[in-house]
Amino acid sequence: MTGPVLEVDAVRKSYGERLVLDDVSLRVDEGDVICLIGSSGSGKSTLLRCLNLLEPIDDGEIRFEGSEISDPRVDARAVRSRIGMVFQAYNLFPHLSVLDNCTLAPRKVHGLSRTAAEARARDLLGQFGLGDHVDQHPDRLSGGQQQRAALVRALCTEPRLLLLDEITAALDPELVGDVLDIVRSLAETGTTMVLATHEMSFARDVATQVCFLHEGRILEQGPPAEIFTDPREERTRAFLRRVLPPA
Amino acid sequence: MAATWTPSERELERRRLRQRLRRRDLVVATTVTLVVFVGLGLGITSTPGWDAVQELFFNGFHARESFDAVLEGFWVNVKLFMICEPVILALALAVALARQARAAWLVPLRIVAVLYTDVFRGIPTILLVILLAFGMPALGLQGIPISATFWAGVALVLSYGAYVAEVFRSGIESIHPSQLASADALGLSRAQAMRHVVVPQAVRRVVPPLLNDFVSLQKDTALVASAGILDAVFAARNYGNFNFNYTPLVVVACFFVVMTVPLARLTDWLQRRYVERERAGAR
Numbered sequence: 001m002t003g004p005v006l007e008v009d010a011v012r013k014s015y016g017e018r019l020v021l022d023d024v025s026l027r028v029d030e031g032d033v034i035c036l037i038g039s040s041g042s043g044k045s046t047l048l049r050c051l052n053l054l055e056p057i058d059d060g061e062i063r064f065e066g067s068e069i070s071d072p073r074v075d076a077r078a079v080r081s082r083i084g085m086v087f088q089a090y091n092l093f094p095h096l097s098v099l100d101n102c103t104l105a106p107r108k109v110h111g112l113s114r115t116a117a118e119a120r121a122r123d124l125l126g127q128f129g130l131g132d133h134v135d136q137h138p139d140r141l142s143g144g145q146q147q148r149a150a151l152v153r154a155l156c157t158e159p160r161l162l163l164l165d166e167i168t169a170a171l172d173p174e175l176v177g178d179v180l181d182i183v184r185s186l187a188e189t190g191t192t193m194v195l196a197t198h199e200m201s202f203a204r205d206v207a208t209q210v211c212f213l214h215e216g217r218i219l220e221q222g223p224p225a226e227i228f229t230d231p232r233e234e235r236t237r238a239f240l241r242r243v244l245p246p247a
Numbered sequence: 248m249a250a251t252w253t254p255s256e257r258e259l260e261r262r263r264l265r266q267r268l269r270r271r272d273l274v275v276a277t278t279v280t281l282v283v284f285v286g287l288g289l290g291i292t293s294t295p296g297w298d299a300v301q302e303l304f305f306n307g308f309h310a311r312e313s314f315d316a317v318l319e320g321f322w323v324n325v326k327l328f329m330i331c332e333p334v335i336l337a338l339a340l341a342v343a344l345a346r347q348a349r350a351a352w353l354v355p356l357r358i359v360a361v362l363y364t365d366v367f368r369g370i371p372t373i374l375l376v377i378l379l380a381f382g383m384p385a386l387g388l389q390g391i392p393i394s395a396t397f398w399a400g401v402a403l404v405l406s407y408g409a410y411v412a413e414v415f416r417s418g419i420e421s422i423h424p425s426q427l428a429s430a431d432a433l434g435l436s437r438a439q440a441m442r443h444v445v446v447p448q449a450v451r452r453v454v455p456p457l458l459n460d461f462v463s464l465q466k467d468t469a470l471v472a473s474a475g476i477l478d479a480v481f482a483a484r485n486y487g488n489f490n491f492n493y494t495p496l497v498v499v500a501c502f503f504v505v506m507t508v509p510l511a512r513l514t515d516w517l518q519r520r521y522v523e524r525e526r527a528g529a530r
């Protein structure tokens with residue numbers, strides 16, 4: 001397919017009086033890995049939720065695969081079935097086993113048979129080192145394991161676009177490396193991703209574009225090499241000074 | 248910042264579109280509602296026995312005639328409900344908490360709580376009302392109230408206390424153990440954790456089933472009629488037996504419905520406010 005996977009144009013979002021996203025524009029091409037960076041509360045999670053139509057926007061436009069999805073007539077479920085999302089707080093279903101968490105949407109939304117869905121889920125869970133926890137309930141898993149299970153749950157529907165909200169936040173440095181490898185191999189197989197992260201090395205390694213959010217605006221965006229070595233904006237520089245270890 | 252913002256043409260068009268969709272939904276809802284209710288009304292009034300039924304149950308003259316007596320009786324139901332309900336809430340919460348107590352020296356309390364719920368949930372409320380309202384005054388004990396209404400109220404409290412205790416208990420047990428763990432980690436005692444962390448969340452969660460039991464109690468205040476207490480139902484039956492017309496019973500039914508509706512709306516409102524405040528992002 002030609003043309004961008006996702007286009008965000010002048011999106012605005014406020015909660016009551018509080019303006020959370022202001023004039024945000026973003027273009028995501030096939031195979032892109034876009035990293036959203038910025039301090040806590042800058043609106044990263046909110047932007048991701050808007051892209052997935054979990055939050056209605058107050059102005060602007062979002063286009064997915066060429067058609068506008070911010071239109072009130074659009075079937076939000078059809079859009080979401082093509083977009084995968086991993087939440088900051090995992091949001092696994094506690095009453096289902098890990099396997100059932102991963103096969104619920106493939107079976108009920110995408111119409112896969114139980115055997116096909118389970119085969120695919122087991123395969124992915126194995127790849128993510130969760131082979132031993134397939135039949136356990138999420139509460140039995142460590143934070144990092146839950147995070148990976150949530151990632152598998154999103155991948156099981158073979159989404160066109162993957163939205164990841166700080167998926168490495170709860171992982172130890174070793175696992176961060178593992179997940180980074182997984183994300184990179186996903187990018188190579190053509191999965192397009194938008195992810196929010198506080199891990200600057202992660203962003204530098206996998207991103208094709210880095211967006212710096214500040215108080216709900218994208219102050220600066222560009223390839224990681226540019227943003228991390230020679231940022232244009234003073235605020236970006238100040239933010240990076242705070243989060244990056246002094247060289 | 249917000250003051251200088253004017254929505255774009257696209258956003259304005261989207262708002263118009265949303266409004267149109269809303270209007271379409273409204274039209275669909277109105278049409279369907281009208282069709283259903285008019286159909287039902289026509290269906291009922293065209294049955295062969297409708298005229299006789301209307302005469303016996305929906306007679307305007309008898310409704311007006313019996314209104315004052317029913318209203319006076321209904322006041323007894325309202326008073327019973329208003330007094331019993333807070334007592335039930337307190338008793339039930341105490342029983343639920345007693346069942347949660349883990350300290351060794353509180354074991355007898357736990358046993359009493361378990362026995363209480365098992366026994367009083369098992370006895371039909373109407374039997375309890377009759378037993379206490381007739382039995383207690385008949386004991387002739389010095390120093391206890393002899394009013395049948397008082398003992399009927401006690402019966403309602405005992406019976407409903409057992410139900411509501413179980414509602415509270417299910418709410419308490421539905422709070423995720425991680426909440427107790429974080430309370431423990433902060434150094435709170437078990438009682439403090441219950442008081443400040445678990446119970447507030449549990450109560451919010453069980454508001455809908457609690458309301459259900461409240462409404463049920465409002466209706467079950469009518470059971471005191473079986474103990475000869477002059478409430479709305481008793482007054483209506485009295486009137487019906489003298490005038491061979493059952494319209495007053497329908498009047499009583501209307502009274503009960505009118506009493507329960509505001510409570511339902513209040514609960515909806517409370518629930519919505521809680522969701523808006525504490526479940527906003529649900530991230």
Ligand SMILES: Nc1ncnc2c1ncn2[C@@H]1O[C@H](COP(=O)(O)OP(=O)(O)OP(=O)(O)O)[C@@H](O)[C@H]1O
Pocket residue numbers: 015018020038039040041042043044045046047088196527528
């Ligand atoms: N439901 C809501 N109601 C009101 N304000 C909200 C709501 N959700 C988020 N906000 C506000 O929006 C702002 C952006 O929140 P968001 O979760 O997008 O930040 P973030 O960049 O993801 O931060 P973090 O890095 O800590 O996850 C915050 O200031 C927050 O207080």
Ligand SMILES: [Mg+2]
Pocket residue numbers: 044045046088165166196
């Ligand atoms: Mg966030």
